[in-house]
Amino acid sequence: MATNTPMDIRKRPFSVEPITNIMIPDGIFDIAISSQRITCYYTNTADIDLNDVSVYLESIGDPGIVPTPNTFFFPVIRAGASVRVSWLADFRNGTPGKKLASFLAQAKGMKSKRVIKQIFVSKTTYDEIEKEYICEVEEGNLKVSYMSVIGPKNEWNGEHGNNCCCCHCKTVGHPPNGRLGPWIPQAMKMAFYPNPSYKGIHGDLPFSDPWWKILAVIVAIIAAIVAIIAAATGEGTAGIGISADFDETDPSVSCCEPTPGAAGEIGADTIAGVASAIASVAIAVALSDAEDPWWRGQRATPPAKGELTLAEKVDVVFDYPGGAPNAGVAYPVDVKWRYERVTDANTYSYSVEEQQVNIHVSDGVKVIVPETHHAFEKPLVVKAKFNKKGDTFFSGSDLYAFALLRSPDGLYFRMDLMDDGIGFDVKQNDGVYTGSIHLESLYKILLKRNYKLEGIWKVYVFAQDVNDATTDMLPEVAATHIGGFMIASAIKLTFDPSLPCPLQAQASINVVT
Amino acid sequence: MAVELEIQDGSPYWWNSADIWVVPGNDPGGSPGQPIAGQAAYLWAKVHNIGSSAVISAQVNFYWSNPAAGVFRSTSILIGSSFVDIEPSDTQDVLCLTPWIPMIVNDGHECVVAEIIHADDPLPLPLSDPFYPPIHLQIAQRNLSVLAINKSMTILPIQISAPVRENKSFEVMVEFGDEIDQRALEQLGVGKLKFSKQPIVNIDISLNNESEIINNKQCRHLNIDLALGTSMAIYLKVEPCNLKRGDYTTINLIALEDGSVVGGVTFIATSNGEE
Numbered sequence: 100m101a102t103n104t105p106m107d108i109r110k111r112p113f114s115v116e117p118i119t120n121i122m123i124p125d126g127i128f129d130i131a132i133s134s135q136r137i138t139c140y141y142t143n144t145a146d147i148d149l150n151d152v153s154v155y156l157e158s159i160g161d162p163g164i165v166p167t168p169n170t171f172f173f174p175v176i177r178a179g180a181s182v183r184v185s186w187l188a189d190f191r192n193g194t195p196g197k198k199l200a201s202f203l204a205q206a207k208g209m210k211s212k213r214v215i216k217q218i219f220v221s222k223t224t225y226d227e228i229e230k231e232y233i234c235e236v237e238e239g240n241l242k243v244s245y246m247s248v249i250g251p252k253n254e255w256n257g258e259h260g261n262n263c264c265c266c267h268c269k270t271v272g273h274p275p276n277g278r279l280g281p282w283i284p285q286a287m288k289m290a291f292y293p294n295p296s297y298k299g300i301h302g303d304l305p306f307s308d309p310w311w312k313i314l315a316v317i318v319a320i321i322a323a324i325v326a327i328i329a330a331a332t333g334e335g336t337a338g339i340g341i342s343a344d345f346d347e348t349d350p351s352v353s354c355c356e357p358t359p360g361a362a363g364e365i366g367a368d369t370i371a372g373v374a375s376a377i378a379s380v381a382i383a384v385a386l387s388d389a390e391d392p393w394w395r396g397q398r399a400t401p402p403a404k405g406e407l408t409l410a411e412k413v414d415v416v417f418d419y420p421g422g423a424p425n426a427g428v429a430y431p432v433d434v435k436w437r438y439e440r441v442t443d444a445n446t447y448s449y450s451v452e453e454q455q456v457n458i459h460v461s462d463g464v465k466v467i468v469p470e471t472h473h474a475f476e477k478p479l480v481v482k483a484k485f486n487k488k489g490d491t492f493f494s495g496s497d498l499y500a501f502a503l504l505r506s507p508d509g510l511y512f513r514m515d516l517m518d519d520g521i522g523f524d525v526k527q528n529d530g531v532y533t534g535s536i537h538l539e540s541l542y543k544i545l546l547k548r549n550y551k552l553e554g555i556w557k558v559y560v561f562a563q564d565v566n567d568a569t570t571d572m573l574p575e576v577a578a579t580h581i582g583g584f585m586i587a588s589a590i591k592l593t594f595d596p597s598l599p600c601p602l603q604a605q606a607s608i609n610v611v612t
Numbered sequence: 613m614a615v616e617l618e619i620q621d622g623s624p625y626w627w628n629s630a631d632i633w634v635v636p637g638n639d640p641g642g643s644p645g646q647p648i649a650g651q652a653a654y655l656w657a658k659v660h661n662i663g664s665s666a667v668i669s670a671q672v673n674f675y676w677s678n679p680a681a682g683v684f685r686s687t688s689i690l691i692g693s694s695f696v697d698i699e700p701s702d703t704q705d706v707l708c709l710t711p712w713i714p715m716i717v718n719d720g721h722e723c724v725v726a727e728i729i730h731a732d733d734p735l736p737l738p739l740s741d742p743f744y745p746p747i748h749l750q751i752a753q754r755n756l757s758v759l760a761i762n763k764s765m766t767i768l769p770i771q772i773s774a775p776v777r778e779n780k781s782f783e784v785m786v787e788f789g790d791e792i793d794q795r796a797l798e799q800l801g802v803g804k805l806k807f808s809k810q811p812i813v814n815i816d817i818s819l820n821n822e823s824e825i826i827n828n829k830q831c832r833h834l835n836i837d838l839a840l841g842t843s844m845a846i847y848l849k850v851e852p853c854n855l856k857r858g859d860y861t862t863i864n865l866i867a868l869e870d871g872s873v874v875g876g877v878t879f880i881a882t883s884n885g886e887e
Binding site for chain 1: 640641668669671690691692693694695696697704706707708709710711
């Protein structure tokens with residue numbers, strides 16, 4: 100009798116926004132983004148290679164979330180290898196909550212095996228009257244207001260396609276007005292309204308997993324990328340469920356040169372999205388992975404017996420003594436926050452002033468490319484190794500990684516980087532993430548624009564860590580496992596415009612024909 | 613033939629398909645059983661590719677409707693959809709992950725329909741209002757549920773409807789049926805029940821829902837005229853007579869049109885343990 104196909108999804112599926120290509124942190128899908136890729140790593144858990152493996156998404160436990168069906172075929176999946184698969188889905192009519200999603204894998208000569216995983220769905224909206232964001236989950240609503248940010252000093256691309264770096268328009272605080280961020284948080288007011296009100300010290304965590312602060316990060320990212328999506332689609336808010344607003348302050352973050360291309364092109368959208376992700380997760384850094392202000396505030400303000408907690412407010416101010424936040428860097432954030440618990444009988448408060456440091460760090464990325472590449476001979480192969488601390492490397496399903504290739508005339512192409520032992524990736528889980536593209540296939544695209552194939556191509560590599568919380572963890576333990584941080588990025592944010600170009604290629608290739 | 617998809621009908625009546633089953637509770641991978649009113653349940657379907665070509669991304673739709681003697685698209689509610697790949701001559705179980713919560717008023721006695729759709733084996737367009745599984749391999753129906761009887765009379769409203777564009781005249785009858793397929797019993801969580809040749813209940817159908825003693829004047833036939841797009845209730849009345857724990861009696865309520873069976877509901881009447 101045939102055995103079950105030994106394939107499993109060990110890490111929580113996560114959302115990838117298809118225009119910016121960034122992962123939304125912590126495996127959360129937000130209905131404000133209409134179209135998202137349900138992405139996961141599927142792992143061969145056996146000691147043997149599997150042949151002719153097919154993988155598809157069977158069902159989602161919310162009829163308002165409509166996936167586009169697709170089946171992935173793999174001639175071979177090596178023992179222990181994790182392959183990345185994703186399905187585009189329409190989230191417009193989804194509802195907040197923990198939803199089940201089922202996936203099937205079948206290898207040749209084996210029975211199909213079903214894996215059921217949870218995905219977390221939130222719903223972020225913007226109240227134009229109250230000027231506040233509302234992030235709804237089953238456990239309650241987080242309202243975010245007075246979100247003060249450090250905005251971009253300059254535009255990603257100048258009005259006339261030049262590299263304008265001097266147009267800081269303070270009056271423009273509305274992202275959909277064409278400014279693509281990043282927006283580095285400086286202060287915000289947040290209030291969580293638990294549903295239902297609760298007795299005792301601690302309430303339920305959102306989705307029984309992430310800290311409440313993650314919802315604040317989601318709000319910040321949504322607010323940032325709606326502008327990018329709107330600019331890319333040219334349809335106003337057609338691709339997104341909300342508009343957005345920030346209070347912008349000085350100083351400004353520099354993020355301009357060289358222009359990554361026009362809005363709506365892969366380079367601009369992705370780089371702007373990456374910059375937004377880096378900026379937004381500074382909230383998560385400042386509010387600590389170990390325990391966030393809500394948890395700490397709850398512990399410090401035990402209510403009297405029988406009192407019902409109605410609301411929990413956190414006002415927070417951030418400062419960046421080491422400069423702008425950046426991917427994979429242990430940057431410090433000075434943070435002052437005040438927690439206030441409002442019960443049906445009293446109000447309690449607790450304040451903290453401290454410095455937090457980004458712990459989602461890497462010791463850099465090494466990109467391996469040929470010095471010279473003959474465009475029509477064979478595919479161009481890019482390899483990247485992402486250092487953890489010391490001599491250890493991220494590997495396999497640790498990362499969601501990709502690269503952008505920039506043609507000599509500035510057109511960008513996206514390339515997935517995988518450590519799955521497939522194709523040009525020699526060995527699975529060895530810490531070498533590999534991608535390939537045959538430049539011959541790009542030739543027509545370049546020709547249409549009168550762009551040349553020959554010349555210096557630049558490689559920009561990006562990676563976000565993947566949440567590794569497991570379903571058997573206690574909620575307060577799972578909450579300390581956070582994914583979606585940029586651990587490697589070619590974009591560097593800075594408050595000092597005199598510093599070198601913030602978009603730095605990690606490698607260059609001389610392409611000849 | 614290239615692609616031919618099937619969800620098998622029940623026997624002797626198509627509405628007792630064993631290719632559709634319910635898993636009550638919060639674990640979709642749990643044991644099959646009778647849906648519980650007001651509590652989540654998950655639906656499964658067994659789909660077959662009896663053609664010669666593999667099928668990729670066929671869509672399986674799951675519907676529920678009130679207990680009815682004929683099930684229509686216009687009176688049914690889509691629960692959710694799933695996708696499935698099937699090799700030729702192969703069978704695949706398909707799970708619908710949208711939780712289905714049977715209505716309290718129906719006490720879990722609801723009709724469930726599953727259909728499999730693929731561009732290479734489409735249903736005829738325009739889709740007819742009645743699902744009418746016997747003429748479509750791709751559609752099956754499950755109108756089979758357990759009726760736990762106590763000492764008093766049980767009255768069940770059964771919906772009978774006319775499609776949206778036709779007036780209809782039906783003959784509705786109720787009868788004692790034969791032994792139920794063991795697989796179907798197990799899917800309802802009552803695999804250990806034994807069929808009783810001697811009925812353990814008296815049955816009657818009526819247009820009123822008054823609780824009256826069923827006697828020798830049991831009504832087993834009704835003639836119903838329905839205007840297009842309308843529905844009405846027929847009341848199935850079940851009263852214990854030889855109730856014995858562990859035994860069951862099959863009750864079929866059947867709708868006929870011009871002498872042909874057009875729909876029905878089957879109940880497995882058994883003791884609720886209080887006799």
